[in-house]
Amino acid sequence: MASIGRTLLQDHDPSVAQINTDMPSLPALDNPLSFRVRGICAHLQATRQLQLKLRVAIQRDKTEVFFRRMLKEDKGAGQWEGTNYVDFLCQIHRDIKELLN
Known part of the structure; x- marks a missing residue:
């Protein structure tokens, strides 16, 4: 709940x-x-x-x-085409870490 x-x-x-x-x-x-x-x-x-x-x-x-x-996994479009959700989140995490350093 x-x-x-x-x-x-x-x-x-x-x-x-x-x-x-x-x-x-x-x-x-x-x-x-x-x-x-x-x-x-x-x-x-x-x-x-x-x-x-x-x-x-x-x-x-x-x-x-x-x-x-x-459920079907969205493989993204454009820059993220072919990327699964977990890989997308990992890339976003790396991008944020890079911006903060």
Whole structure:
């Protein structure tokens, strides 16, 4: 639960174990974050020909395994083309150290 705010979780479900991972859509909650997230989802649905299915992934749950299989690593573009994320971070770290010395 460290990666999600306690207040965010307490606004709807009292614990991570009680989150419904099969929900067809986000619940309409009366708070600014809910309005913003639902607005983003509505915009994405309106601009796509295919309807996107909501997926809720909880850490150390069967949904996380499914989610991880769907991830693809961005190999970058331009100067970083072909570089994976770890190599990118290492290069940024080296560049910062060089600037500080």
